[in-house]
Amino acid sequence: MSPAAEATTSTARAGSRDLRLSQLTKEYATFTAVKSLDLVVPQGQFFALLGPSGCGKTTTLRMVAGLDTPTSGTIHLGETEVTYEKPYKRPVNTVFQNYALFPHLDIADNVAFGLKRRGIKDVKKQVADMLELVELTSQAHKKPPQMSGGQQQRVALARALINKPEVLLLDEPLGALDLKLRRGMQLELKRIQTEVGLTFVHVTHDQEEAMTMADTVAVMNQGVIEQMGAPIELYENPRTTFVANFLGQSNLIAGEIEGRDGDQVKVRVQGALASVPGDRAHSESGKGWLGIRPEKVLIAEAGQPIDAPGDVITGGYVTDVSFVGVSTQYTVRMPWDQELMVFEQNTGARAMLPVGTKVDISWRPEYAFLLDASQDAKAGIEED
Amino acid sequence: MNTLTRAKRWIGKHLILGLGILVLIYTFVPIAIVVLMSFNDSSKSRNVYKFQQFTFDNWLHPGRWADGMLDSVMLSIYIALCATVIATILGTLAAFAMVRHRFVGRKAANIIIFLPMASPEIVMGSSLLALFVAAGFGGQLGFWTILIAHVMFCLSFVVVTVKARLSGLDDNLEQAAMDLYATEAQTFWRVTFPLVLPGIVGAALLSFSLSFDDFIITNLNSGQEVTFPMFVYGANQRGVPMEVNVIGTAMFVIAITIVLVGELARRRQEKALAA
Amino acid sequence: MATLDDVAAPKAKRKLTGYWLILPGALWLAVFFVIPFYSLISTSLFDPKGSVLTGYDMTWHFSNYVDAIDQYKGQIWRSLWYAGVATALCLVIGYVLAYAIAFKAGRWKNLMLVLVIAPFFTSFLLRTLSWKLILADDGFVVDALQTVHLLGDDGRLLATPFAVIAGLTYNFLPFMVLPLYASLEKIDIRLIEASSDLYASPLRGFLKVTLPLSMPGVVAGTLLTFIPAAGDYVNAQLLGSPNTRMVGNTIQSLFTTQGDYAAAGALSVTLMIIIVGAVLMYVRTAGTEDLV
Incomplete structure (x- = not known):
């Protein structure tokens, strides 16, 4: 186990850096996207937010990232409240749905972006390590448009992971990949999460993906969480007709x-x-x-x-x-x-x-x- | 028989492309003539605008150029540079406002920006002249009034060009930058600006050529100043010196070179990346 | 859609930034584009007895319009007529070129697009002067036409309406091609294939599918060609004769040589009103009001 991973696991035991959402609400002019959401994501977990499109899962994720401001409620990381903190001040990074790689920067510069913005001078070694982790060492000087979807996905992951965020948010990160590649990437993501030991919050509408990867799955529908638990528990003992039908x-x-x-x-x-x-x-x-x-x-x-x-x-x-x-x-x-x-x-x-x-x-x-x-x-x- | 049907099919397939190329050739005939005339020796009779004898003299001896021509070219370049800088800055700011901000009067602003592109130059030129005269600047028409007019008509084109580039920009990129610890300013300078820059450069080149080439509006608001198009227009009445074609050809070659170098650089970069 | 400032800026600041950014440009256009129209209109109502030297009096002299239209209706008609013919020619020629670039050019698309705008890289006046040479009485075009007797032995092209319209067509062609190309390029080629799959002949397919879908480009292109062509006077001046003078020639000489500001203003406003009216009518019949 790497030293970094060891460090995070030991604090995970203390449980002091859980992600806590309480009474989180996001209202738009015409509808309420998220209704009084209460949620605790324990540190170091692979957590999946599962639901159909429009259920509020992406809005929840964006509020955690700081890209949307909640109408009411709070977001805590451990004891620190981050509800209204700017996105660049949160120890949270996102893998965007369409990857959002900077087209004018090469892969190495994309990956180094976060470190450089935080004023870290010598990033070469870390970038090389990270590219190795996602098996893209040979592609370091290509630009994003020259890469395949699967490769872009791995760059997006590397670009976020290199910052060692306390929480990594993944917004349908595999949605644009074809089925076969998606299955491969699911295992890959799970492996990486186990290796780095960070908290992953994964948003998806693919129930199979959520069940394969996550320790805990929360099923969301119309802005509220219908049921939350380990995949087996949800599947075997659904509490609502929605969960019974949406999951399997x-x-x-x-x-x-x-x-x-x-x-x-x-x-x-x-x-x-x-x-x-x-x-x-x-x-x-x-x-x-x-x-x-x-x-x-x-x-x-x-x-x-x-x-x-x-x-x-x-x-x-x-x-x-x-x-x-x-x-x-x-x-x-x-x-x-x-x-x-x-x-x-x-x-x-x-x-x-x-x-x-x-x-x-x-x-x-x-x-x-x-x-x-x-x-x-x-x-x-x-x-x- | 077989070759005939094949020929027919080939023609059918390429007819439209062929016609299109013919149209392009048609658009280039006058340019070819400009180039040709730049090598014309018209020393024998100045009053006939016609090819007489081949010579390099027009190119080699700027000292013999017609009185005032070089001055008019320099003035046009100077005005075009100033107008480009001002219009590009103001237009880029406005494009950001239009794409990125919601404000009262946005629709009205949109219409005001669109209208100059859809108004006849003669009307815009005469309106401006009416304004200058009404404001008591009728006797001071010159560099400043030309510059004001040029910035006015270049602005709309800058806004439209930069707007197109900016609205094509994925806003996820800026959010990704902020998510990756870039402050608002860093996000702008590291991500937004470099990505919009090609649009801004394009807008600046467009402004320069619009300003350099403008005649109708300039002619009404120039007072005693003579820009290059005005020089050509004036010379037409006296007999056109062949040197004007040297300027026309040089302009064309420079512009084409800029475009080709830009395109080549882009292709080379693409190739290097693909390898 | 969330934008950067939804995230970054507090509400109050976010509203003001937009104003600050638009202000300089909008102000420039307001002062040097919108207000001048007001000046032009008031100029057009001045007492025509004034002059630049003695000054003008504002007398609400509406008869300036009556006089100007009465005196120059020939030029006005000629402008609209020449510009209309030139626009129609541009539409036909430009459609072929735009269609070829959009659907037939393959990897030469970008090159052809650059070539479309390349004529802009030389001076507008010099290109027009070149036409003077091409259409000259002893030029090869006239010679050739005389040989095949399409033109009488003393027939000429220069200084005729033909030359002026040819010049207008040539000069404003790119304004037609670019919007046409932009709307043709957006058409999904599969729609055209679908129409031929559904038994449409190539011609019917074009008339029923391609042409209607390219209407926004046709409307934008015709406007962008017609408006500057109707106000142009350079072609009429360089390629025409006193008999082909357009309203632009008149306005400019009234302003610059005759110094009759009142008449020039009235004529200018009249031209603008005619164009705005024609554009509105045209856009309404073409059914694309969301052009802006």
């Missing part, structure tokens, strides 16, 4: 909540009685949405046994099959006229079920979750 896909089935029974909550769903673990039930009375992820739904031809302890729901038939290699994705129309998604691993245990096959479905109760029915079941479904 979910089947949401309308049901009547019968009430708590020990550490289970019972729900009547289309005639069958289902149970949901108490810590996954986010509503305990009235109507509710019973949620189950498509890959957790088990499927079998009508009358065939299903390996699940819960109720078997019968009477469905397959309306669509798509084969995607590792799995097969079925659409099953249920007797109450709802289409459910079922993803089945292609283990080869059974042949693919053709369209029109009558099927039964079931799931393990421990994977179900229960949400308040007052929410829109379609919230967070991306239309594209």
